[in-house]
Amino acid sequence: MANSLSDRSSGGHQAPKNKKYQMKREALEQVIDKHISNIEKHSKKLPGTFDKEDIHDLRVNYKKVRAFLRLLQLEKDAGDLHISDKLKSLYHHCGTVRDWQLFLEELHDVGIVDQLPDCMHRWHRQVFTYKEQTVHAIETTHFKKLLHGIIKELPRQLQEDTVKQFMHQKIAAIHILLLAAENEKDLHSIRKQIKDIIYCIRIFKSDWGIPFPFRGWKSEKELNEMASSLGDFNDQCLAISLLQPSYICKCDYKEQHILRNLQINWLHQKEARQRQLLYEVQELHVEHAF
Structure with missing residues (x-):
C-alpha cells in the first residue's frame, strides 16, 4: 500500500503490521528540501558571529541529507545521488572552525590560556583565516542549484x-x-x-x-x-x-x-x-x- 507524506504524517500513527511502507517521491523531495534549506539558513547566519550552535545545526542537517541519500541510493530507480563538492567543502570548512573553537575552549577550561600568549595570538589569527575560507565557501554555494541537482535524481519511491x-x-x-x-x-x-x-x-x-x-x-x-x-x-x-x-x-x-x-x-x-x-x-x- 503506497503512502504519501500527507497520508502518513498526521498524528504519528503506526503502520498496520501487514501493510508495507512506500513513501512517494513527493515525501522524499520534502525531506531533501527541508534539510538543504536548513543548511542554507544556518550558513547565512554564520558570517560575523560563527555561533557554535549554527555550525552544529548546519552540520547535523548535512549529515541527515547524507544518510538519507545513502538510504535512497539503494532504490533500483535512484539516479546519481550525491552531495555536490561545493556543499562538501562548506561542511568541511565549518568543521575546521568548529574543531578549533572546541580546542580553544578546552584550553580555557584547563586554565592555561594566560600562559600561552604567543600561541593564542597565532591560533586566533589562524581561526580568522578558517572563518574567511568558510565565508567564501558559503558565498560560492548555490543552494537552489544543488537542491535541484539532488531532487532530479531521486527515485519514484522509498520502499x-x-x-x-x-x-x-x-x-x-x-x-x-x-x-x-x-x-x-x-x-x-x-x-x-x-x-x-x-x-x-x-x-x-x-x-x-x-x-x-x-x-x-x-x-x-x-x-x-x-x-x-x-x-x-x-x-x-x-x-x-x-x-x-x-x-x-x-x-x-x-x-x-x-x-x-x-x-x-x-x-x-x-x-x-x-x-x-x-x-x-x-x-x-x-x-x-x-
Missing part, C-alpha cells in the same frame, strides 16, 4: 524492503568492524554507521511523523548514548591532533613545553577512554532482528 536492506548493510558493517576493533579509527567508523541509522530514524519520526519500520537494537537510548560517547571521544582525538608539532612549533620554547605536557596528559586520558569504549561497543546490542 520498506529498501529500508530493510539499508539496515542489514549498516548492522553488518558494525559487526565486521567489531570483529577487529582496536583503535580510534575503528571507533570512528563504528560511530559513522550508527549515526547513519540514527539520522534515518529521526527523519522518519520528525519529518514524516511515523515510526521507523525496523528495529535492530535492544535500546534506541543505548544506541544514542553510544553515538554521543563516540562523538565526545572523536572531539578528544581532534584536540590532541591540534597539539602536533606542526601547530605548535612556531610558538616560543616555554609555551611548547607547556603544550607538550598537556599533550602527554591528554594522550593518557585518550588511551584510557579508548580502552573503555572498545569494551563498551562490544556490548552494544545490534542484531538482524527483522
